Amino acid sequence: MKSGHRNQSADDADPVRMTRELVRTPSVNPVLEAGGAGEGEIAKLVAGWLRGWGYRPVTTEVAPGRFNVVARRGAAAGPSLLLNGHLDTVGVGEMAAPFSGEVREGRLFGRGAADMKSGLACVLNVAARLAGEEIPGELIVAFTADEEHASLGMEALVASGVAADAAIVCEPTSLAVMPAHKGFLWIDVFAGGRAAHGSRPDAGVDAISHMGHVLVAFEEESRRLARETDHPLLGAASLHAGTISGGSAPSVYPDRCQLVVERRTLPGETAERVMAEAVRVLAVARERCPGLDARVEAGLYRAGTEVPVTSGPVEGLVSACRRAGLPGAVEG
Template sequence: MSAGAGPAHPLLDRVDESAVMAALADMVAIQSVNPFDEEASPGHREQEMADYLCDRMEALGMAVERRDIAAGRPNVCGRLAGSGAGPSFMLAGHMDTVGVEGYDDAFVPRVEDGKLYGRGACDMKAALAAYLEVVRVLHESGTELVGDLMIGAVADEEHTMIGSKDWVPNWPRADAGLIGEPTELAICPAHKGQTCMLIRTFGKAVHSSMPELGENAIVRMARVIAAFDDYGDELKTREAHPLCGHGRFSPGVIQGGTISSAVPDFCELEVDRRMVPGETEDQIIAEYRARLDRLAETDPGFRYEIAGPTIGVGPLDIAPDDGLVQALARACEQVTGAPPPITAFPGGTDAPNMGFPCVICGPGALAQAHTVNEFVETRQLADAARIYLLAALALTGTA
């Protein structure tokens, strides 16, 4: 408790670290690896996580909605109804995790040195466990909320975000929300977007004993790559977003040719562009075209295609002085005793898809997410539950 932050809220004492840890251990043991491009199957889908969350939320007095977005891949939403006289607030997050190749005992939760280990421990079952603890405290203390408190859990964040992309048309809207992706409890009201596109070049296939008769699509792609050489530097000359800085560009995957004894007639390059708030996909395609069109001036046979996006995640941009950010910052300070850092989240999240203002703030560090040694510090996990509790009270107009 920091000096000047006022007396601690009486409900804070009810947050039980062992209860949050038990819920997290339960969820780490539930395999919910994203199936990516494979068919969903037991262990590689969100269904069992949804079963667990729905059971827990119903037992805590929430009205629960659940629907499959794809087979075995549900979204769920629990609602703890308030009196209706205040704003609604949603604690949201994803139920899937990345894969576990090379990860021994990924689904055997283990507590050691004040850390809970296992796949999903920080990304982001920790936050889901903290959300349940908030509702447990409110339910068991008989607290009457003014506005509704919701828990929204989505499928497929780690791949194409089918869960959150379904949110706006089919799921409840809140006045404000929070997504507990791992930030070590920093508040992240902004992040870059990501758009991945395919650039294709074409040629004329001939036997490679007579390459002069053909046109080589791979050689053309080499010119394309060279044409984008200074693009990243050019992005850095543009005006920086106060939290997100500058856009980024990176060629990621290349494929072309089938056999070395033939001149390839096709090459495809997948490029990753991180866009700052304000940039749009159309604008980025126009920038690509401007660079590619110049190549035709020296190579009359040059032809290209831009396809995609193969990945499209919007940027997030909520002002640091927004009431949601400020309420959350006050909650963080009350719990940790220090004002939280307010910064950009390094990656993309479901937040821009939800259709209402959502900021990112969660336990655990992105440095451990997606590794074969994922963990969350149990003290940070309990602090997250306390912060979310205070935020839920404030942002439903309850206290």
């Protein structure tokens, strides 16, 4: 059924044109790069397009200057499909022309062209095409803020009660279908020492050297994970040191050292379980370094996710890819 209220048509929703306009609308995550634009302008752009196709998008400020845009159509009584993309990008660093959206030799250039303004354009194209159709269930289009840092937008979306029977996140995957995704936990490790002048080994306790024992024990744990964990699509769980800091001067025993370890989790691994492992790692380090004064704290955690490869959305995407002449690979 054609809606008579739309003042734009699906023909206006060319994905390349929209990707260009999205790239030309900076939305650098301001937490990652000082002065980053955030999602204000890009939220206005996508909401405007959606309105033009007859949707009633709702824009929500999830944190100062940070916006989600959600639009729905169809009957809530039927099965629901959520299409998601994030509006923010990482920083531009030294890029020469980050917001040009220039097309050269069949490629579109600019920050976020791949991750994930082209994905947003695909979602928008679907929204435009379905705008005039009767659909048997509900379509929920959800564009979220802050995916590149702490996922404030997705957290707010979930907290708002939005739920769906199936969801497709249009992140770049080289057109593979990815039904499984690792999660992560950031583990803060604090080691204490005793400050003293470098000439006073009798008084000083070297927190950085002590942390060395902790690092080695974590490295052994990473080898254990490689040996003992496995997932058919995701492989083994892993961990690595992310950042380390400590010490005040070459001639002073450092009284503290802080390490952040990132543990990549498999679906089903909880933060509690990973923290219990981290406590065991500390116990190993303490055996080797009896004076070790160290503790671990859980930082940001995002669970891994998976849906069965035999589920409707996965099989549907694979067959859609094949119809389009694409391999339809299933990866993690």
